[in-house]
Each structure stands twice: as C-alpha cells, then as structure tokens.
Amino acid sequence: MTTNTRIVLASRPTGEVTPANFRLETETLAPLADGEVLVRHHYLSLDPYMRGRMSDAKSYAAPQPLDKVMLGGTVGEVVESRNPGFKAGDKVSGFGGWQEFSVGNGRDLQKLPDLPIPISAYLGAVGMPGVTAWYGLEKICKVKAGETLAVSAASGAVGSVVGQLAKAKGARVIGIAGGAEKCAYVTQTLGFDACLDYKAGDLDAALQAAAPQGLDAYFENVGGAVTAAVVRRLNPFARIAVCGLISGYSNNESTFLDLRRVLVQRLKIEGFIVSEHLDIWPQALRELGTLVASGKLHFRESIAEGLAAAPEAFIGLLKGKNVGKQLVKLV
Amino acid sequence: MTTNTRIVLASRPTGEVTPANFRLETETLAPLADGEVLVRHHYLSLDPYMRGRMSDAKSYAAPQPLDKVMLGGTVGEVVESRNPGFKAGDKVSGFGGWQEFSVGNGRDLQKLPDLPIPISAYLGAVGMPGVTAWYGLEKICKVKAGETLAVSAASGAVGSVVGQLAKAKGARVIGIAGGAEKCAYVTQTLGFDACLDYKAGDLDAALQAAAPQGLDAYFENVGGAVTAAVVRRLNPFARIAVCGLISGYSNNESTFLDLRRVLVQRLKIEGFIVSEHLDIWPQALRELGTLVASGKLHFRESIAEGLAAAPEAFIGLLKGKNVGKQLVKLV
Numbered sequence: 001m002t003t004n005t006r007i008v009l010a011s012r013p014t015g016e017v018t019p020a021n022f023r024l025e026t027e028t029l030a031p032l033a034d035g036e037v038l039v040r041h042h043y044l045s046l047d048p049y050m051r052g053r054m055s056d057a058k059s060y061a062a063p064q065p066l067d068k069v070m071l072g073g074t075v076g077e078v079v080e081s082r083n084p085g086f087k088a089g090d091k092v093s094g095f096g097g098w099q100e101f102s103v104g105n106g107r108d109l110q111k112l113p114d115l116p117i118p119i120s121a122y123l124g125a126v127g128m129p130g131v132t133a134w135y136g137l138e139k140i141c142k143v144k145a146g147e148t149l150a151v152s153a154a155s156g157a158v159g160s161v162v163g164q165l166a167k168a169k170g171a172r173v174i175g176i177a178g179g180a181e182k183c184a185y186v187t188q189t190l191g192f193d194a195c196l197d198y199k200a201g202d203l204d205a206a207l208q209a210a211a212p213q214g215l216d217a218y219f220e221n222v223g224g225a226v227t228a229a230v231v232r233r234l235n236p237f238a239r240i241a242v243c244g245l246i247s248g249y250s251n252n253e254s255t256f257l258d259l260r261r262v263l264v265q266r267l268k269i270e271g272f273i274v275s276e277h278l279d280i281w282p283q284a285l286r287e288l289g290t291l292v293a294s295g296k297l298h299f300r301e302s303i304a305e306g307l308a309a310a311p312e313a314f315i316g317l318l319k320g321k322n323v324g325k326q327l328v329k330l331v
Numbered sequence: 332m333t334t335n336t337r338i339v340l341a342s343r344p345t346g347e348v349t350p351a352n353f354r355l356e357t358e359t360l361a362p363l364a365d366g367e368v369l370v371r372h373h374y375l376s377l378d379p380y381m382r383g384r385m386s387d388a389k390s391y392a393a394p395q396p397l398d399k400v401m402l403g404g405t406v407g408e409v410v411e412s413r414n415p416g417f418k419a420g421d422k423v424s425g426f427g428g429w430q431e432f433s434v435g436n437g438r439d440l441q442k443l444p445d446l447p448i449p450i451s452a453y454l455g456a457v458g459m460p461g462v463t464a465w466y467g468l469e470k471i472c473k474v475k476a477g478e479t480l481a482v483s484a485a486s487g488a489v490g491s492v493v494g495q496l497a498k499a500k501g502a503r504v505i506g507i508a509g510g511a512e513k514c515a516y517v518t519q520t521l522g523f524d525a526c527l528d529y530k531a532g533d534l535d536a537a538l539q540a541a542a543p544q545g546l547d548a549y550f551e552n553v554g555g556a557v558t559a560a561v562v563r564r565l566n567p568f569a570r571i572a573v574c575g576l577i578s579g580y581s582n583n584e585s586t587f588l589d590l591r592r593v594l595v596q597r598l599k600i601e602g603f604i605v606s607e608h609l610d611i612w613p614q615a616l617r618e619l620g621t622l623v624a625s626g627k628l629h630f631r632e633s634i635a636e637g638l639a640a641a642p643e644a645f646i647g648l649l650k651g652k653n654v655g656k657q658l659v660k661l662v
Contacts (some may be wrong), residue, residue, distance in 0.1 A: 069384050223590060242594045256587035259554055263573045263602040264390050271594040 001178035002029045002038065005307055006069045006099030011055055016250045017318060021054065022070070029103060033223055037106045038080040041096050044072035044307075044328040045123040046314045047157075051249040060275075070310075075112070075122050076331070086111075095121045098310050100330055124157050124325035125299040126288045132274040133161035133199045133219075134284040136241035139277075141217035141269045145170025148211050153221035154195055155182040156324035157299070158243060161288070162219045163192045164297055171217075174210045176203070176226055178320045185323060203229040214238075220320050223247045223255035231257065232236040234265055250318060300324030301320040336638055337400045337430030344385055347581045348649060352385065353401070353642040360434060366565065368437045369411040372427050375638075375659040376404035376454040377645045378488075382580040391558070392604075401429035401641075406443070406453050417442075429641050431661055446624045452545045455488050455656035456630040457619045463605040464492035464550075465615040467572035470608075471601045472548035476501025478541050481561050484552035485526055486513040488630070488656035489574060490510045492619070494523045495628055502548075505541045507534070507557055509651045516654060520629055534560040545569075554578045554586035562588065565596055573602040581649060585649045631655030 003026055010023040032038055050072060053064040064071055074096035078086045079329040083106045086092070092109040096102030112122055124130060141162075143149045149166045153159040154175025162185070163173045174197035176262055183195035194210040196203060207215075207229055214235035220227060223245035234240075257269065291297035302322035304313035310328045317326045334357055338461040363369055381403060384395040395402055400405035409417045414437045417423070427433030431432040443453055455461060462504045472493075480497045484490040485506025494504045494517070505527035506517040507598055514526035525541040527534060538546075539562055545566035554576035565571075588600065597641060622628035633653035635644035641659045648657045 058586055220590070227590065228340055242590055245594060248591065255590040257590055257593075259551070259558065259586040259588055259602075260576055260579065261601075262588075262600060266602045266604060266607070267600075267601040268602075269590075269593060269598075271590075271597045271599075273597060276597070319387060 002101055004029050004099055004101045008067050008069055009054060009064050012056060017315050019311045023177060025310060029101060032082045035079055035083050035105050036103055037083045037086045037109065039076045039092060039094060039096060039102050040079045040331060041074040041076040041100060042331045043075050043120045043123055044098055044310060046317050046326040046328065048244055048246045048249065051318055072097050073123055073128055075119050077313060091119060091158055092120055093127065094248055100307060113115050113289060115289050117292050120301060120327055121292055123327060124301065125161055125292050125297055126285060128274060129157035129325060130161045130288040131284040132243060133158045133165060134241050134288060135274050135277055135280055136219050136272060137162055140241035141219055141239050143169055143171040143217045147216035148174065148213060149217040150174045150176060150215050151219040152176045152226050154186045154192065155323050159221055160190055160299060160324060165192055167191055181270040182323055204232060207233045219243060220245050221246060224253060227255050231261060234267060236265050238265065238267050240267065240269040300327045304328045333432055335360050335430055335432045338638060338641055339398050339400055340385060340395050340556060343387060344456045350642045356640060360432060362651060363411055363413045366414050366436050367434055367535055368409055368414045368417045368440065370407045370423060370425060370427060370433050371662060372405040372407040372408045373430060373662045374406050374451045374454055375429055376661065377390055377648050377657040379575055379577045379580065382649055403428050404454055404459055406450050412592050421577060422450060424458065431638060433538050444620060446620050448623050451632060452623055454658060455632065456623050456628055457616060460488035460656060461492045461619040462612055462615040463574060464489045465607055465619060466495060466605050466611055467574050467603060468493055468548055471572035472528060472550055472570050474500055474502040474548045478547035479503040479505065479544060480548040481505045481546050482550040483507045483557050484577065485517045485523065486654050490552055491521055491655060495521055498522055528556050535563065538564045552577060555584060558586050560589055563591060565598060567596050568602060569596065569598050571600040572597065573600060635659045
C-alpha cells in the first residue's frame with residue numbers, strides 16, 4: 001500500500017495566482033493492475049504554460065480540471081511495474097503531475113538515455129523547455145552567422161537555451177531579463193553578447209546601444225513593453241517566434257503588433273506550441289543532450305524542496321523570481 | 332522632336348490625396364543617345380502602393396521625389412531604338428511612370444510574350460498584381476483543397492486573382508468587398524463561394540455564416556475593421572499574407588494584431604513586397620498568362636481616358652471606386 005501526496009487545483013485564479021487556488025491531499029494508491037507502472041517522482045517541472053491551463057478561457061489546451069491533480073512534467077524512477085516495457089529502477093520522464101507518485105499504462109513514459117547528466121536536466125535543457133528553444137530557433141527564427149537575435153526571459157529555462165544555441169550558430173545574441181543578477185548570469189555564464197535589464201528603464205536606448213545594426217530575429221517569451229521596444233528595432237525580414245507572453249498571463253494585458261510594421265518591414269511572425277511538433281523531438285533531444293553532456297550548454301535550476309513548496313514556487317515563477325528552470329525536488 | 336506630357340508630384344499629401352498634389356507638364360524630349368529606347372505608353376498602371384511613396388515616411392521603398400514624374404508601371408510600344416535589344420514595334424512593359432513617353436536604357440523593359448490577351452493584362456492579372464496574388468497564395472497562404480480562405484478587396488486587381496487561384500486549388504473562398512455591385516461581380520463572374528459587403532454592417536455575423544468552419548488563410552489587402560473581424564474567425568494554424576493595408580493609407584490608422592491570438596491559435600503572419608521576389612516572376616507570369624489566354628482567369632479593368640484623368644482615377648482607387656484593375660489609357 002503506497003500513500004501518495006498530491007496537489008489539486010482547488011479554484012481558478014482571478015488575476016494573480018494565490019496559494020488558496022491549490023489544495024494538498026493524500027490518498028492510498030490501489031494495487032497495480034496488469035499493464036500498469038508505478039513511478040516515484042524525483043522532480044516536478046513548473047512551467048509558465050500551466051497558468052493558462054488554470055483558466056477556463058478558450059486556449060490551445062483543455063483547461064486543468066478542478067479538484068484533479070495539477071498537470072505537469074516529471075522525472076523519476078519506476079518502483080513497481082506490471083508492464084513488460086518497464087522494470088523497477090528504470091529512470092523515466094513523463095507527465096505525472098504535482099504528486100509524489102503516479103500510476104499509468106506507460107504510454108506517457110520515456111526511458112531516459114544513459115548520458116552523464118543530472119536527471120533534472122530532462123525537465124529543462126534536455127526536456128520540453130530545451131526542445132521549445134530548439135524548435136523556435138531552428139524553424140522560425142532561423143538565425144544565421146552575423147545576424148542579431150534578441151530573446152526575452154533570457155535567463156529562463158527556454159531563453160537560456162535559445163541564446164546559447166544562437167551563439168553556437170555565430171549570431172550576435174542580446175538577452176533581455178529582469179534585474180542585474182539575472183543579466184550578469186546571462187552574459188558571464190551563458191555567454192550572450194549583451195543582456196538588458198528591462199527593469200532599469202529606457203529599453204529603447206539600451207537596445208539601440210546593444211544592437212546598433214538592428215535585430216534580425218526575436219524569440220518572444222514575455223510580451224508587453226519589452227515586445228514594443230524590440231519591434232521598434234527589427235530589421236527588414238526579421239522573424240518573431242511567439243513562444244510565450246508571460247507578462248500578460250496574470251493581468252490579462254494584450255500585446256499588439258502593428259500590421260503596417262509587418263508589411264513595411266516584411267516581418268514573419270509565428271506562434272507555436274512545441275508539443276504539436278513531436279517529429280522534431282528526437283533530433284532536438286539528441287543534440288541538446290550531447291551539448292549538455294559535453295559542457296557546451298549551461299543551465300541553472302531554481303529548486304524548491306518538497307511538494308508543499310510547489311504553489312509558492314509556481315507563483316514566484318510567474319513573477320520572474322526564478323533563475324533558470326524552476327523545479328520541485330521530491331526525493 | 333517628341334513632345335511628352337507628364338504628371339509630377341507637386342506636393343506631398345497630408346491625409347487624403349487631392350488633385351493639387353499633382354501637376355501636368357510638357358517637355359520636349361532630346362534625341363536618343365546610343366543605347367536608349369523610346370517607348371510610347373499605351374496604358375499606365377495605378378496601384379495602392381503609390382500612396383505610400385507619396386509620403387516621405389520611412390518605408391520599404393524610397394519616397395517618390397517631388398517635382399519628378401510619378402513612378403508607375405506601364406505597357407506600350409517601342410517607337411524608336413538605338414539599343415540592339417529592341418526595335419520599333421516591340422511591345423514592352425516597364426516602369427515608365429505617369430507620362431506619354433519614356434526614354435531609358437532598356438534595362439527596365441520586358442518584351443511581352445505573344446499570347447492572345449490584351450496588352451493591358453500585363454499591368455494586371457499577368458503583371459505585378461497577378462504575381463502579387465500568386466506569391467502570397469503560393470508562398471504564404473498555402474491553401475489546400477478543403478480549406479477556407481478569405482481575401483479582402485476581393486474585386487480588386489490582386490484580390491480577384493487570389494480568389495480564383497485559390498478556387499482552382501479546391502479551397503472554399505470568401506471575398507470581402509465594398510458594396511453589392513462588387514460582391515455580385517465577385518461571386519457571379521469570378522466564382523467565389525461568397526462575397527461579404529463590409530459596408531453592409533455586422534461583418535462578424537456574415538463571416539460566421541459564410542465560413543462556419545472558420546478560416547484557414549487570409550490574404551490581407553485592407554486592414555482596419557475588416558481585419559479585426561477576420562482574425563476572430565481564424566482557425567488554429569491559419570496563415571495571413573500581409574500584402575496591403577489600404578484602409579489606413581490616407582488616415583494613418585493602424586491595424587493591430589493581438590500576439591496572444593497569434594500564440595493561442597498558432598498563427599503565421601508574413602508581410603511581403605512582390606518586387607523583392609524576382610525569382611518567382613517567370614513561373615508566376617507563365618501560369619497567369621496561360622490561365623488568362625485560356626479564359627480560366629477573369630479580370631475586369633476600370634479605365635480612365637487620357638493622362639490628365641490619372642489623378643482623379645488614383646484618388647478614386649484609394650477610396651475603392653474602381654472595380655478590378657485601375658488603368659489609364661493613353662493611346
């Protein structure tokens with residue numbers, strides 16, 4: 001008999017997410033049925049997209065149901081299996097949600113490759129955020145050597161990978177992040193050419209100084225005033241990969257793009273959801289895993305300890321309090 | 332000695348274009364130098380993009396210079412040549428401007444193929460507007476059989492070709508135009524599945540009725556309230572080709588796109604200028620010429636008579652008074 005602790009969605013947020021939107025519960029798990037796998041989660045992934053699912057507004061994904069375990073990516077270890085595809089001890093990633101254990105038929109589980117990297121990396125640089133960065137850069141931004149790319153939320157799980165991959169292609173990379181500490185990390189550890197602190201004011205002047213030749217591509221994670229400043233610096237034929245708009249997730253503010261600017265500058269803009277492009281995941285994960293294992297792709301993690309810390313860590317993520325990938329460590 | 336009559340830009344418009352922005356002049360042309368070609372224009376093309384060039388605001392093209400002949404496409408006949416590439420009697424298209432004759436080194440001139448179509452078609456369906464339609468449809472909208480496409484300014488030189496080419500691909504095509512007469516032409520002669528009169532009010536309801544499955548692609552010629560209504564009906568993965576925004580050319584009104592919509596619906600938006608894609612012109616012109624010659628591609632022309640009528644015809648074009656391609660007939 002396994003006792004499982006889990007966090008469910010207690011109510012939908014109006015405006016900012018609060019701890020009262022969540023509820024911690026315990027349950028006793030039934031014995032496994034034929035074909036089932038029991039996984040103990042080592043880490044949970046906290047991601048901005050979860051804010052969208054907490055609302056019941058129409059979006060690309062179904063809303064997170066009320067009173068059900070919060071959905072989310074996980075990595076962990078198989079503790080018991082009645083499925084021939086898995087055995088106890090297998091390290092796996094999956095979509096187990098905000099709980100200590102998950103039981104499933106194994107279809108959502110991926111066995112992790114045997115690379116010399118920490119298991120948590122499969123939720124970050126070698127997981128969904130890394131593949132998101134890879135897709136937006138390869139398929140939409142398509143930066144070439146000598147071009148200049150800007151990326152917002154530059155110290156985050158996605159932005160940090162975007163910039164490093166673009167640097168590897170020979171592009172000039174301008175990060176945008178909130179605060180001097182994040183910016184120092186972005187330039188000194190990640191190796192971006194510049195990082196602009198949007199909280200420091202006059203982003204227009206800072207962009208002009210950092211990208212005197214203008215911007216050829218923009219990887220969009222935040223929206224709002226940052227986007228407006230970036231768009232003013234875009235060169236003809238610039239590409240915008242619209243990956244996220246975290247600045248508007250809580251206050252419902254929109255970010256508008258002037259179509260005249262699109263026409264006059266011949267811009268290309270594309271929104272994407274990485275889970276809809278499964279065909280590129282194997283290649284992307286192989287490349288990202290190799291880069292991390294060889295020390296060529298850096299990442300940082302903000303780790304909250306214990307399941308009960310997940311709500312506050314998630315609220316902090318939405319406010320930009322994390323640096324790098326936000327995780328919850330369970331084991 | 333040839334006397335040439337021409338129209339120059341006398342002043343830049345503030346708001347709407349007026350006849351006072353133009354001035355009619357005559358000049359005596361110098362004898363041809365070695366390598367030069369003298370062309371008598373049969374037709375001038377009037378196009379919405381000319382409004383942009385009359386301003387000195389930053390855009391993709393240099394502004395039309397003051398006191399110089401208005402720039403624009405022309406078709407006509409070589410009357411004298413000191414260039415071995417051309418001889419008197421050759422039918423040519425070029426960029427001769429708002430005047431009866433032009434003299435040049437021949438580099439801008441294209442000899443017209445020997446197809447059984449009127450010479451004016453090379454300024455419309457088998458010229459720049461036709462290639463514009465072809466490029467936006469083939470390279471950006473990429474509609475497939477069974478999908479639904481909307482096109483604004485549907486009775487115009489570009490929109491009329493967009494819809495007919497999309498119909499030939501098996502798409503459902505919804506035109507949007509101003510007034511019952513234009514709409515009747517669009518459905519009855521051009522064969523679109525529906526045409527919505529944006530002046531008739533409640534475009535949202537009309538779009539819902541005409542495209543109950545939503546829209547998979549939009550060819551943008553106008554901007555403003557039409558665009559807002561169309562965007563509300565776009566399906567996931569819809570494509571927008573931003574070709575023109577004529578509704579804002581005179582009043583300087585912007586058309587805004589909500590990036591959240593771009594993300595949630597995974598839209599793809601691209602602005603383009605057909606003159607920057609010269610590689611596709613030969614294929615496009617070959618296909619368009621064949622379709623017109625075989626009677627499979629219809630077009631209509633609004634023809635103003637005589638050079639002096641050009642300013643009023645151009646002002647009418649900006650207000651949507653034309654149906655189909657707006658031309659000025661000189662010979």
